[in-house]
Amino acid sequence: MQDMVKVAVDAMGGDNAPFEIVKGAVEAVNSRKDIKVFLVGKEASIREEIRKYTFDAGQIEIIPAKEVISTEEPPVMAIRGKKESSIVIGMNLVKNKAADAFVSAGSSGAILVGGQLIVGRIKGVERPPLAPLIPTKNGVSLLVDCGANVDARPSHLLQFAKMGSIYMENVVGIKKPRVAIVNIGAEEEKGNLLVKETFPLLKNCQDINFIGSIEAREIPNGGADVIVCEAFVGNVILKLYEGLGSTLIGKIKEGMMSSLRSKIGALLVKPALKATLKTFDASQYGGAPLLGLNGLVVKTHGNAKANEIKNSIIQCVTFKEQQINEKIRQNIILKDE
Amino acid sequence: MQDMVKVAVDAMGGDNAPFEIVKGAVEAVNSRKDIKVFLVGKEASIREEIRKYTFDAGQIEIIPAKEVISTEEPPVMAIRGKKESSIVIGMNLVKNKAADAFVSAGSSGAILVGGQLIVGRIKGVERPPLAPLIPTKNGVSLLVDCGANVDARPSHLLQFAKMGSIYMENVVGIKKPRVAIVNIGAEEEKGNLLVKETFPLLKNCQDINFIGSIEAREIPNGGADVIVCEAFVGNVILKLYEGLGSTLIGKIKEGMMSSLRSKIGALLVKPALKATLKTFDASQYGGAPLLGLNGLVVKTHGNAKANEIKNSIIQCVTFKEQQINEKIRQNIILKDE
Missing domain, CATH: 3.40.718.10 (Isopropylmalate Dehydrogenase)
Known part of the structure; x- marks a missing residue:
């Protein structure tokens, strides 16, 4: 026992x-x-x-x-x-x-x-972040923080990056996980005040494998393993992931049911499609830890x-x-x- | 002439x-x-x-x-x-x-x-926002602001809401467009400082049809016609929309090509699917105006x-x-x- x-x-x-x-x-x-x-x-x-x-x-x-x-x-x-x-x-x-x-x-x-x-x-x-795994093209990424603390400070985000790296390396098994900060452009000078102040802290941190900014477009593509952002932005990303995924899949199902021809096709693609979409189902990865x-x-x-x-x-x-x-x-x- | x-x-x-x-x-x-x-x-x-x-x-x-x-x-x-x-x-x-x-x-x-x-x-x-139309389940919504001004103030967001309403009503033809502010919960007391300060301004504005907060999950569902947020959040929403859409569609295509059975099915569903996905293609709606x-x-x-x-x-x-x-x-x- x-x-x-x-x-x-x-x-x-x-x-x-x-x-x-x-x-x-x-x-x-x-x-x-x-x-x-x-x-x-x-x-x-x-x-x-x-x-x-x-x-x-x-x-x-x-x-x-x-x-x-x-x-x-x-x-x-x-x-x-x-x-x-x-x-x-x-x-x-x-x-x-x-x-x-x-x-x-x-x-x-x-x-x-x-x-x-x-x-x-x-x-x-300083602050314990909520860190869910989100599905990407070929695996998962950790989104940290995702709703626990709004109006975060740069020092909080640095800790999120460190804790997220430890989690990804040891629980998910990704060696030297790539850490990126969510930004509105790839260049270092871009971003809002919080991102601009956090960027050098992440860049100078020896404990993490910081790869720079990530644009939201690259998140589903698996552009980073640990995705650092403040909670408001993280929450928007997480919820939009869920909402857009289900809306798109709903649209696709609707499209497939629109004619006899596509209905027959739908029967044939169904098993393959189900397996594919399962990899994009967040519930496969369990819940989000508060780190x-x-x-x-x-x-x-x-x-x-x-x-x-x-x-x-x-x-x-x-x-x-x-x-x-x-x-x-x-x-x-x-x-x- | x-x-x-x-x-x-x-x-x-x-x-x-x-x-x-x-x-x-x-x-x-x-x-x-x-x-x-x-x-x-x-x-x-x-x-x-x-x-x-x-x-x-x-x-x-x-x-x-x-x-x-x-x-x-x-x-x-x-x-x-x-x-x-x-x-x-x-x-x-x-x-x-x-x-x-x-x-x-x-x-x-x-x-x-x-x-x-x-x-x-x-x-x-005060600030001219970039306001793209984004596809939703049954139409489009205007996302304002989407990259023109980071670190916005509540008075800016109020103007975004007004200008966005005028655009949606007169260019897109939606009568009394529903205006919502992006938030991390539906309740009035939720949100970061900017949202909490902006909420009463929107609520008390007689010129717009304000319906309250919108969670990112409800955006693809068409939960509001004019979606107000500061530029950093708007940019994340817009880019994630594009990235997640193309990743999911790529996954689906990959799934369909995974067996002979699903390949045949794919041929049959293709026309219907193409028509469906076209409604989710942002380029259909032209570019984003700077209002x-x-x-x-x-x-x-x-x-x-x-x-x-x-x-x-x-x-x-x-x-x-x-x-x-x-x-x-x-x-x-x-x-x-």
């Missing part, structure tokens, strides 16, 4: 809770023996779902939580006020070292606030299904095995203090 | 100059009798291209310009130093009222700087082909007929002074 990675999972978070969450947790423990999941939430609802499945009873434990934080609630007030919520109880498990990680599809705001207030930052980390906390917090999509929950739980194993937080701690403290 | 719309076209700008530019100009005058084009650039090169075509000689005139501003040159220095360049000469035609509009696929920076320094702003306009200048300046894509040049020239006719600048002048001066 000692070597197990213990993951607290918010059974009440997201659009498909508790059904898909419980299903994903079961799939995770059935795929790996070294995972223990704490399902946090309303006991009766979880029990009703969980009895549908077969699994090693030692690998899943229910932790009752009476309250649920909804996405409409102001985050700070919700975290402070709802001590019995699945998010607060799950995060306290991480804080008290009863769990290594917390996975939730619930309120982004509450998860970001709870991460800072309950789990706490690694000493020296720089004293423990791991992973935010999945609000509409996450079992597969994304399962992948997010499994992702926690690599995060622990690779000692990401120890590496961040060493990198940030040794270099900056 | 009095009723003709006179458009100066930069024959030397963009990746495909002068070939595609001249071709686009010829197609424009051949499609409408009320357009006169001044092709500005190196006379010998233009003559060599233009003799390939048949057109009414009264509709195209060559204006010699010895110099060319490249995309690598620092914009302010280029505009000030290269008085004989196609951009400076073309813009002077607009300034001196010899032309109603100037269309260029050349250096964005030089076009933006030249627009302000040579053509000049309408009195009361709020004493004359019209249109920036097309650097890789614009004849069709985009042609559409951009034709767009100038509607702009003039609808007296957009008079409407902007009235709206900005009467309301703000």
Whole structure:
């Protein structure tokens, strides 16, 4: 039991809770023996779902939580006020070292606030960024920051670059990941004030493989492994990725259904197309970690299904095995203090 | 001749100059009798291209310009130093009222700087934004600002919203266009400092149909007609649109070529797919106007082909007929002074 990675999972978070969450947790423990999941939430609802499945009873434990934080609630007030919520109880498990990680599809705001207030930052980390993997032409890139901190400063972005590099190298397995800053032109003198001030910090940092600016056009092309930007821009990139992808695919399906000829063609291309588009499906890569906390917090999509929950739980194993937080701690403290 | 719309076209700008530019100009005058084009650039090169075509000689005139501003040159220095360049000469035609509009696929920076320094702003306009139309699920939206001014202030964004509304209503023909501000959440309290300060200005403005925040996810879905944001964010949205579109379409083509079965299917779906994807092709809608200048300046894509040049020239006719600048002048001066 000692070597197990213990993951607290918010059974009440997201659009498909508790059904898909419980299903994903079961799939995770059935795929790996070294995972223990704490399902946090309303006991009766979880029990009703969980009895549908077969699994090693030692690998899943229910932790009752009476309250649920909804996405409409102001985050700070919700975290402070709802001590019995699945998010607060799950995060306290991480804080008290009863769990290594917390996975939730619930309120982004509450998860970001709870991460800072309950789990706490690694000493020296100024702001913990939300860092999702986004699909590219031939792989994935890490987008950091993506919603945790608006109006960031250059020193924050430098830390995002360092933490992002450690994550990509150790969790995703990209050696010397290429780091770039999102900009509106490739030249060094371009950009807004924040980018202009951050650029030299990144350029002079010895710990990262900085390749300069990246224009948004090159992101889907895989132009960099770690894409640094402030949260507002990162959030726009992430959401537009999702929106444009689904609109385009919808258009294509519509086009294929427009005539008998194309309908027959659609039947023939369907399997190949499905496989191709699967590589562009963000849920394949699990949720987004909040980097720089004293423990791991992973935010999945609000509409996450079992597969994304399962992948997010499994992702926690690599995060622990690779000692990401120890590496961040060493990198940030040794270099900056 | 009095009723003709006179458009100066930069024959030397963009990746495909002068070939595609001249071709686009010829197609424009051949499609409408009320357009006169001044092709500005190196006379010998233009003559060599233009003799390939048949057109009414009264509709195209060559204006010699010895110099060319490249995309690598620092914009302010280029505009000030290269008085004989196609951009400076073309813009002077607009300034001196010899032309109603100037269309260029050349250096964005030089076009933006030249627009302000040579053509000049309408009195009361603080900053002239670049406002491209972007394709959405069922139509187009205007993205304003998209690269002209980084680090904008709330009062600038309010003017962008007003000018964008006038453009969408009168050029694109959308009655009471829905105006939204790009934000990272739908709630009023969300956003960075700029958005929070701009939101009440938009909300209290009687001249526009403000519908609140728009998340980037909803942009491709056609969630608003006029999408207001500062230039850095707008540029990221525009470039990501282009990059993600072409990456996804490339992936789909690759998927379709992966087996014999899917290759046959691809042949059958091709015509329907082509028609569908055409509606998502930004070049259909011509270039992006710089709003709020004493004359019209249109920036097309650097890789614009004849069709985009042609559409951009034709767009100038509607702009003039609808007296957009008079409407902007009235709206900005009467309301703000």
